[in-house]
Amino acid sequence: MVEFKNTGVTFKQKRNIIKAVSGASFTIEKGDIFGIVGGSGAGKSTLLRTINLLQPVTTGDVLVKGKSVVNLKGKALRNLRQNIGMIFQHFNLAENKTVSQNIAFVLETAGHKRSEIKSRIKELLEFVNLSDKANAYPSKLSGGQKQRVAIARALANNTEILLCDEPTSALDVETTASVLALLKEINQRLGITVIIITHELEVVKAICNRVAVMSEAEIVEIGNVYEVFTNPQHQFTKQLISHTQRFDVPQEILNKLSGPLVKIIYKGEKAAEAILSDTAEKFGVRYNILHGKIEYIGTNPTGILYVNIIGTQENILLAIKELEEKTQKAEVILSA
Amino acid sequence: MLENILLLKDDIIEALGQTAFMVLTSLLIAIIIGGLFGLLLYTTSNNLFVKNTVINKVVGILLNIIRSVPFLILMILLLPLSKLIVGTKIGSEAVIVPLSIASIAFFSRLAEASFSDVPKGILEASVASGASKPRIIFKILIPEALPSLVKNITVTAISILGFSAMAGLVGGGGLGDLAYRYGYQRYETDIMIARVVILIILVQVIQWIGDIFATALDKKL
Numbered sequence: 001m002v003e004f005k006n007t008g009v010t011f012k013q014k015r016n017i018i019k020a021v022s023g024a025s026f027t028i029e030k031g032d033i034f035g036i037v038g039g040s041g042a043g044k045s046t047l048l049r050t051i052n053l054l055q056p057v058t059t060g061d062v063l064v065k066g067k068s069v070v071n072l073k074g075k076a077l078r079n080l081r082q083n084i085g086m087i088f089q090h091f092n093l094a095e096n097k098t099v100s101q102n103i104a105f106v107l108e109t110a111g112h113k114r115s116e117i118k119s120r121i122k123e124l125l126e127f128v129n130l131s132d133k134a135n136a137y138p139s140k141l142s143g144g145q146k147q148r149v150a151i152a153r154a155l156a157n158n159t160e161i162l163l164c165d166e167p168t169s170a171l172d173v174e175t176t177a178s179v180l181a182l183l184k185e186i187n188q189r190l191g192i193t194v195i196i197i198t199h200e201l202e203v204v205k206a207i208c209n210r211v212a213v214m215s216e217a218e219i220v221e222i223g224n225v226y227e228v229f230t231n232p233q234h235q236f237t238k239q240l241i242s243h244t245q246r247f248d249v250p251q252e253i254l255n256k257l258s259g260p261l262v263k264i265i266y267k268g269e270k271a272a273e274a275i276l277s278d279t280a281e282k283f284g285v286r287y288n289i290l291h292g293k294i295e296y297i298g299t300n301p302t303g304i305l306y307v308n309i310i311g312t313q314e315n316i317l318l319a320i321k322e323l324e325e326k327t328q329k330a331e332v333i334l335s336a
Numbered sequence: 337m338l339e340n341i342l343l344l345k346d347d348i349i350e351a352l353g354q355t356a357f358m359v360l361t362s363l364l365i366a367i368i369i370g371g372l373f374g375l376l377l378y379t380t381s382n383n384l385f386v387k388n389t390v391i392n393k394v395v396g397i398l399l400n401i402i403r404s405v406p407f408l409i410l411m412i413l414l415l416p417l418s419k420l421i422v423g424t425k426i427g428s429e430a431v432i433v434p435l436s437i438a439s440i441a442f443f444s445r446l447a448e449a450s451f452s453d454v455p456k457g458i459l460e461a462s463v464a465s466g467a468s469k470p471r472i473i474f475k476i477l478i479p480e481a482l483p484s485l486v487k488n489i490t491v492t493a494i495s496i497l498g499f500s501a502m503a504g505l506v507g508g509g510g511l512g513d514l515a516y517r518y519g520y521q522r523y524e525t526d527i528m529i530a531r532v533v534i535l536i537i538l539v540q541v542i543q544w545i546g547d548i549f550a551t552a553l554d555k556k557l
Contacts, residue, residue, distance in 0.1 A: 052464055081466035092461035095556045096479050105475060106465040137555040153465070163464075 001161060002028040002051055003048050003137040006060035011047050021059070022217040028195060028210075033187050035204035035225065036110045036197040038214030043219070044197040047214070048163055052084045052193070055078060064161070076202070080112045083153025085192075090168035091146040093138040093153075100134045103153050124152040128182065144175035151182060162186065164196040168203055179210045201244055205229065205297045213237045230267050230302045232327060249290050249306065254334065257308045260322060261290070261320070261334035266327045267302050275326050276307070283319045285311030306333075341530050347514060354428045358500045361432050365495050366439035370492075373399065373440065374447025376474070384459050387470055391487070404557035407499045409504065410434050422425070425499055431500070431508035440498050448489035454480045462493035482552035490546025511535060 009021040021043045028034045036044045049055035050062050050070075058182045059072045064080065072080055100121050117277050127129045128148040138146055147167060154162055168176040184207045187194050188273045196203060203213050204225060211228050213221040217237040221228055252263070252292065266275075276287050291306040309316050323330035341348070377516035379385035405413070414426045414434040422429045454477055459478060461470045478485075505514025511531050519528025551557075 046373060054460065054464055078466040081464055083466075084464075086464040088457055088461060089487070090455075090457055092455070092457035094458055094462075094476055094480055096482065096553070097555075105462070107469040109465055109471065139556050148486075150461075153461075218469065246507075 001030040001032070001065060002195065003063040003066075004047075004050075004060070005063065007047070007057055007062055008059035009043070009050065009055060009090055010058045011295040019043075019217045022051070024219050025060075026212060026219060026222050028189060028193065032192055033184065033194045033208045034063040035194065036195070037199065037201060037204055037211060039131065039240075040199060044175050044214050045165055048165055048195065048197050049122060050302055051161070052081050052086065052162060055267050062072060072124050076111060078109075079240075082106075082157045083159060084161045084163060085157075085159035087150045087167050088145065088152050089169045091138070091150045091170075093146055093149055095138055097129065097284070098135050098142075099138055100150050102138070102149060106153055106156045120156065124156060126235070127151045127155075135201075140176070143171050144178060144215040145288065147171065147175075147179050148182065151179075151186070155186065158224035159192060162168075162194045165199075166198055168194060169198065169200065176203070177206075195251065202231075205295070207298075209298070213240065226297045226300050226302075229297050230265070253290065257334065259285075259316055260320070260332050261306060261308050262323065263329075263331050263333050264305045264307060264323060264327050265329040267300075273285040273328055276305075277324065279319045282322070283311065283315040285309050285315050285319045296321070302328075340524060340526050344518070345515075348511075348530070348534070351509060351511045351514040354503075354513075355497070355500055356510045358428050358431055358508065358510060359433055359493065359496050361498050362435040362439045363489070365432075365436040365442040366492055366496070368428035369436075369442030370440040371447050371486065374451060377444060378451035379473070381433060384456070384463055385473075399441045400445050402437060403445075407434070407438050408502050408505070410438055411502060415506065426507040428503065428508045428510065430506055431503040435496060435499055435503070435533060438499055441494060442495055443489060443492045449484060450481045450484035451477060453484055453531040476502075483550045483556075486546060486550040486553060490543060490550070491545070493542050497535070497538060497542070515550065519530055 004024045004026055005022075007021060007024040008019070011018045011020055026048055026220065036047065038044050039324065046055050050057050053062075053069055053072060061068050062070055064084070069077075069080055077262060094105070097108065097283065098107065103124060104117050105122050107120060114121065121134070122131070125134055126149055130145060130148050130152070133141060133149075138149065151162075162183070167183070171179060180203060183194055183196070186192050190324050194207075198204065208225050210223065211225045211236065212219050213236065215234075220234040221232065221237045228237065229241060230249060232241050259329065279285065280287055286309075288308040288310060289305060292307055294303040296300050296302075309319055311319070320330060347435065371449060376395060377392060377399075380388040380395075398482060402410070411434040415430065418430040418433040419425050424430050424496050458480060459472060462476045465476070500508075500510050501512025501515075503510050504516050506507045511534060515531035517530065518524045
């Protein structure tokens with residue numbers, strides 16, 4: 001659906017040349033919910049904007065549905081943009097237009113007839129569950145409602161691609177969940193390819209199937225969300241993920257530990273508890289679970305456990321060796 | 337005092353009429369031409385539209401020059417132009433020319449500021465929806481800037497009212513002229529006071545009407 005070919009964007013600022021995106025090459029398939037994550041200033045937003053050419057490309061190419069877009073101008077460019085919806089962190093609705101008028105604006109842009117526009121608006125507002133707000137002004141809506149209107153507006157012209165620029169960053173946790181559910185529904189029911197840039201890993205875990213990680217203008221890692229999150233390869237990705245797996249056990253408890261502290265990560269169905277009880281029996285060690293969590297990435301579970309191993313030095317080493325073999329990862333983080 | 341004012345009732349009404357003619361005509365011209373200059377300044381400074389630093393700077397400097405010249409001097413300097421455009425160097429019609437030019441320069445900058453206050457995100461969303469530039473200007477930019485434009489039209493109207501007081505110097509008539517002739521030259525202080533009272537009421541009314549429109553148009557509140 002969207003293909004980046006060595007895409008690069010540089011900005012000239014006075015005498016400095018700033019690389020915003022450097023040599024991005026990857027493909028987003030039709031039907032993907034594709035996440036692009038990274039810190040602020042990583043170039044995510046710039047990369048996203050090359051798809052509808054809000055951001056001109058300096059080098060390389062961007063293909064949408066197999067056609068290069070980087071040299072489009074005038075009417076051809078406007079036609080491309082009419083079929084690519086976009087939503088933003090701050091919703092970007094016209095404040096002096098009602099909900100209906102905001103949606104009507106993009107339908108009129110595409111040259112629809114007045115009667116069609118009316119029925120299409122009705123249909124769209126039903127879809128985003130805001131039929132009762134048709135004549136309300138944006139200032140009377142909550143953040144979540146504004147984003148729903150923005151989504152309705154973005155979908156108005158039978159969009160095939162929906163670009164989302166930090167769509168939930170200005171929303172609270174509950175509203176975020178409902179907006180993400182709506183995006184997922186759009187993807188599954190309407191078959192629209194959704195591309196989301198965000199700094200929130202939770203967003204990617206919740207709805208994306210594929211993810212690209214961006215750091216300092218470069219794509220450092222790309223792949224299936226579950227693989228990237230459970231088995232990150234690049235240092236930046238590891239660091240990014242470690243923030244969500246932070247280990248907070250009070251220092252007093254850590255001071256009292258008698259054996260080593262081991263972090264165990266396990267994937268999928270393989271239950272760690274069974275492995276723990278097996279090894280406990282086999283090597284005569286005891287486990288003291290200090291901290292643990294099971295996370296779902298899409299519908300796949302991944303678990304993290306922090307355990308303190310108590311036993312003889314020799315048995316502890318054997319148990320750790322077995323854990324290393326039988327789990328995704330087991331690492332000693334405190335060897336007291 | 338009252339009989340003095342009553343004696344001059346017809347003069348005052350005539351002066352009020354002249355003032356209204358000068359202010360309203362110049363205001364209308366300022367809104368149209370000044371509004372266009374404001375739009376030009378805005379669109380040439382914004383890369384979502386037609387960024388052009390040269391045009392922007394040239395127009396900006398020209399408007400600044402006009403705004404630098406005190407109105408009294410501007411009026412005298414522009415008398416030949418009045419003769420050329422309206423065919424006379426005296427009377428309210430002659431004053432319209434310098435008054436309009438000063439108002440255009442004044443309102444251009446205010447209109448530019450009104451356009452600049454429209455959040456860039458709204459315009460970016462419109463560009464992303466595939467709308468053409470003229471469409472974005474007429475359907476998004478101007479409607480979104482409208483409440484602020486109306487407030488600035490009010491400010492401009494009150495400034496023009498102030499400028500118009502100097503029209504008497506070239507026989508333009510109006511309230512200012514009346515106050516000057518009777519109040520200052522003939523020491524009839526009561527006429528001057530009456531004139532000031534009328535002006536105060538006028539300013540209040542203009543502001544009041546402007547605020548009503550601006551509030552009615554602003555859906556952000």
